Every structure is written in C-alpha cells, then in structure tokens.
Amino acid sequence: MEFEIIDFHTHPFLSPLTNICNHPETFKMDTDYTIELMRSLGVSRICGSVAFVGEYGNCWWDKIKHNNEEALKLHEIYGDFYIPGFHVHPDYVRESMEEIERMHAMGIDLIGELVPYLDGWGSFTNKNFYEILSLAEEYEMTLSLHSGEVPEQGMLAEAFPRLKVVSAHPGEYHDFMRHVEWMQRCENFYLDISGYGVFRHGMLRTGIDKCGVERFVFGSDYPTCNPAMYIGAVTLDPSITDAERELILSENAKRILGI
Ligand SMILES: [Zn+2]
Known part of the structure; x- marks a missing residue:
C-alpha cells in the first residue's frame, strides 16, 4: 500500500482487564502485540477509547475515569501511533464537561467510541448527553x-452540526440503508465499517454512490474484531478505486480528526 492506513476505531489495552478480545489466549497480547499486528497490516496509526466489560470501582464514573486514564497512559507508550478517544457519561454532566475541557487542553478531541451498554447507560437522545455535547460542539470534536x-x-448529528458524528458498524441491510439516508441528510454524519463490516456484496459501493466516499472510514473494532477483514474489504473489492481506497483507509479519518 502506498498510502498510510489509519484504524479509526480500536480499543487498545494495557492489561487483560481491558483486552476485549474474545480469544485472548490465541496470542501473547500485550502493548507490543498491538503495534506489531497493526504494522504487519500496514496500519500506522490507531484511534479510539479503552473499553472493558464489567464494573469497576464504586460507580460508573470510576470506570470512565479508569478507562480515560489508561488511554492517556497508552498514549504515553505509543506516542503518535495512538490517537486517544475518551469517555463521557450522561449521568455525570459536570464531570463529563470537565473531562472535555481537560482532554481538549491536551489536544485530544475524539470522544469514544462510546459503548453505553458497557457503561450503564442507554439512549443517545438523552437530555444530559445533549448538554455534554453542546460543549463538545464548541470545540468541534469528533464523536464515535x-x-x-x-x-x-x-x-x-442533526442537532449538533459542528460535531463530527461517526457511527460504528454498518449492520444488516435495513440498518445500513438507514445510515445511508441519514448520511444523505446530515453532512456531519459518517460511518465506520467495523463490526460485521461491509460484508454484503455491493454494500460499500452502494454507500459511496449514494453518499460520497468522504463519509466512510476504516475502523476495525480491534481487538474484538480482526482488522484484516476490513482492510481486505476496501483493498480487494474491484468496484472500489485506488483513490477511494486511500480516502476510506486514511484521508477521511485525517480530515475528520483534523490531523
Ligand atoms: Zn468498538
């Protein structure tokens, strides 16, 4: 590959607690493993939040803080290889807004991936969450x-036009087509191709034809998912041009993140 590949959606880990791979016994999975695997696939940068399954500390905010601190530690270890994403939580409005200020001051403007079901909350259309996002929008942050x-x-995405909202996982046909409809409606709404991916034949081409290639980014959801699957879906699909491959695999992420 003659261009850089950026994995927009990962969950890097420092310890087995935050390694959300379903098959961790398969490899010697440590911080070096992540960088070696990604480099072997041509990926030179990864983005995203630290996540884990289960509870931590005395309340959900303890877990949010733990994950955010671990992301900062990983950033120290990885340097430019890793663009950290941080968590906020709608049950903790003041704390979340302080976290936005703290992260922004460190040059970190990526929120998420947020995975509500892991952290004890639900709907994205939640009054508290909207209040938190009003501050994120002032900084024109990216929300995964x-x-x-x-x-x-x-x-x-429609309520916060200056936020860049990147939805993960295209899903099955009907979900994917709803993504397409909303991307046509909101210029600041994007889709990363992780999860089951663009596994239905013609899915990615259809999305590009309907919304424009600028709206799709490569994300793998590593270590839950296998990054090779999504790189192959972009690089080996004969209906996708080289220029489109470069946009999906790196240029769109760079533009969205302002890097
Ligand atoms: Zn994820």
Missing part, C-alpha cells in the same frame, strides 16, 4: 458512537 438506533444517531 457504538451502533444503536440509527435515527437517534442521525438526530444527534
């Missing part, structure tokens, strides 16, 4: 969201 109800995410 786990797939939920597509209309909720589209409504959110």
Whole structure:
C-alpha cells in the first residue's frame, strides 16, 4: 500500500482487564502485540477509547475515569501511533464537561467510541448527553458512537452540526440503508465499517454512490474484531478505486480528526 492506513476505531489495552478480545489466549497480547499486528497490516496509526466489560470501582464514573486514564497512559507508550478517544457519561454532566475541557487542553478531541451498554447507560437522545455535547460542539470534536438506533444517531448529528458524528458498524441491510439516508441528510454524519463490516456484496459501493466516499472510514473494532477483514474489504473489492481506497483507509479519518 502506498498510502498510510489509519484504524479509526480500536480499543487498545494495557492489561487483560481491558483486552476485549474474545480469544485472548490465541496470542501473547500485550502493548507490543498491538503495534506489531497493526504494522504487519500496514496500519500506522490507531484511534479510539479503552473499553472493558464489567464494573469497576464504586460507580460508573470510576470506570470512565479508569478507562480515560489508561488511554492517556497508552498514549504515553505509543506516542503518535495512538490517537486517544475518551469517555463521557450522561449521568455525570459536570464531570463529563470537565473531562472535555481537560482532554481538549491536551489536544485530544475524539470522544469514544462510546459503548453505553458497557457503561450503564442507554439512549443517545438523552437530555444530559445533549448538554455534554453542546460543549463538545464548541470545540468541534469528533464523536464515535457504538451502533444503536440509527435515527437517534442521525438526530444527534442533526442537532449538533459542528460535531463530527461517526457511527460504528454498518449492520444488516435495513440498518445500513438507514445510515445511508441519514448520511444523505446530515453532512456531519459518517460511518465506520467495523463490526460485521461491509460484508454484503455491493454494500460499500452502494454507500459511496449514494453518499460520497468522504463519509466512510476504516475502523476495525480491534481487538474484538480482526482488522484484516476490513482492510481486505476496501483493498480487494474491484468496484472500489485506488483513490477511494486511500480516502476510506486514511484521508477521511485525517480530515475528520483534523490531523
Ligand atoms: Zn468498538
């Protein structure tokens, strides 16, 4: 590959607690493993939040802080290889807004991926969440969201036009087509191709033809998912041009993140 590849959606980890791979015994999975695997696939940068399954500390905010601190530690270890994403939580409005200020002051403007079901909350169309996002919008941050109800995410993108809202996981046909509708409606609504990916033949080409190639980014959801699958879906699909491959694999992420 003659161009850089950026994985927009990962969950890097420091310890087995935050390694959300379903098959961790398969490899010697440590911080070096992540960088070696990604480089072997031509990926030179990864983005995203630290996540883990289960509870931590005395309240959900303890877990949010733990994950955010671990992201900062990983950033120290990885340097430019890793663009950290941080968590906020609608039950903790003041704390979340302080976290936005703290992260922005460090040059970190990526929120998420947020995975509400892991952290004890639900809907994205939540008054508290909207209040938090009003500050994120002032800084024109990027918001990476786990797939939920597509209309909720589209409504959110519409309500905050200066936020860049990147939905994860295209899903099955009907979900994907709803993503397409909302991307046609909101210029600040994007889709990363992680999860089941663009596994239906012609899916990615259809999305590009209907919304424009600028709206799709490569994300893998590593270590839950296998990054090779999504790189192959872009590089080996004969209906996708080289220029489109470069946009999906790196240029769109760079533009969205302002890097
Ligand atoms: Zn994820």
